[in-house]
Amino acid sequence: MISRLIARRLVLSIFVILGVTVVVFVVIHLSGDPTGLMLPPEASEAEIVQFRHQMGFDQPLFVQFWKFFAHAVRGDFGQSLQYREPALGLVLERLPATIQLTLAALFVAVAAAIPLGVVSAVKRNSIVDNAAMFLALFGQSMPIFWLGIVLILVVSVRWQLLPSSGAGGIQYLILPGLTLGLYTTARITRLVRAEMLEVLGQDYLRTARAKGLRGRTVVWRHALRNAMLPVITMIGLEAGSMLGGAIITETVFAWPGVGQLVVGAIFNRDYPVVQAAVFTIAVMFVLVNLGVDILYTVIDPRVRP
């Protein structure tokens, strides 16, 4: 029974990945012949013709797509125009750094948001609650890059506490992790609070209290457990959308991940790398969402078909 739902999601995921391949191919051709995109404006007529033939842009679209697809399936996205190395290889090389950043941000978000949300719910309308909710709204209204800039301004420039760019030891990970994680922290805090509020009013908790269990036990053992399900789902979903935020964060902090690679590739007109990176990020997104869906069926028995 479980496997039927998972099988369906798996098929859907494969279909989506196929669609992603199509989109990645189409994007390059949106303005017509990509040769103009990839060559510098001073290129001679002969160079243009040669390049077009070399990349296969002079062939009909269907043929081009088929070739692209056949190569993509084998992980071949062509050579980076800039580095003369396989495009996908460059992307995969930088992927661990992005994953590291995303995990750090998720850790920060969960570690901060769950206690904050629980306390806000338990002490509703207190100073803590109001402050937390305002900060949460504030955190969701701030552009990621500005948060990064402000953190650098205060922590790196003013207080000279942490480095403002690059990677190395854990001190390089703190500021980018905080920056990327704030938005998710805000969202999860609000969700935990809302879920806890709903759960705390339920009858079975009144029973637990009547049984004589201490408030603390009631809150942490019973209430939180039941409030966690949508929270876990949201954590999974946020992990996916963090991939987008990571692009900006990496740019601000010069973090050597896929995001920084993509931005650089776009500016250097290195479209094979752009294609490889967009494809990889999208596939990761799909896989994370698939994982969340599967996790959901495992955790909540009511959801199975």
Next chain:
Amino acid sequence: MTSQLAERAAPTELTAVTTRVVGWRRVARSLGHNRMAILGLVILILEVAVATAAPLVAPHDPLLQVRSERLLGPGSVGQESGYRYVLGTDTLGRDVLTRVIYGARVSLAIGFLAVAISAPLGVVLGLVSGYYGRVVDDVIMRIADIQLAFPFILLAMAVVAVLGATARNIVLVLGVSGWVLYARVVRSDVLSLANQDFVAAARVTGCRDRRIIFRHILPNVLSPVIVLATFAIAYMILLESSLSFLGLGVQPPTPDWGSMLNDARDYMATAWWMSVFPGVAIVLTVLSVNFVGDWLRDLLDPREQVL
């Protein structure tokens, strides 16, 4: 990708024939109770007014460069020109306050326009998808799934890079790719409404499909759409400034909050005002929109989760 969490509950209140979403008196009363929303609305109205009247209100010319008066701090007076720079000058000697004011034009315009395009597009697609079902529904939802596989900013970056970074292209890209959110919500509501009695009654009376959709179903699905659209404006403003920050948005020398912050990066140690004020403008704007959105959600859609 669809996840169960993204599906929404069925509406409980129906207005079969009227197109009124909620009465004005209730709106006024609800607003009166919500101080943050009033503050948000006031700020937004002021911003729109200032942005529209920018040539009259701004102290200087946003493009005027006074090379000898570069990187002056807030409140300084230019030696050569005698100008007072309330928020300082940037690396090319341009007044920061003026550029922040003019930057509001870009952000607000793109934010509103992008939503003005994506909301109707998404609503129509959601209506069609939910009402006609089966093949049409499948096709539209699969396209949505594929589009959702890309982080929004990544897709926007790639398309803008290929098409060229102009305000027009940005609005188009944001507008066209923003439809999914509305479509999903509307479709979900339509699915639960389409089987109701009043729809069957309308069909029996001989109403054609289009009339049923627009006259009977649409008014009932509008409430969550209005809430979504409001939050979407905030999101679009953030997205636009992010694109500009990366250099893929509105191009210099047009004043834009995002690109101003990008310029500020090299001068963080020497000219903190370049990094602070445009960001404050963004936060203030987005926060105000979010306050209004929260209020609208409480007013129109109380069963929505607090997210």
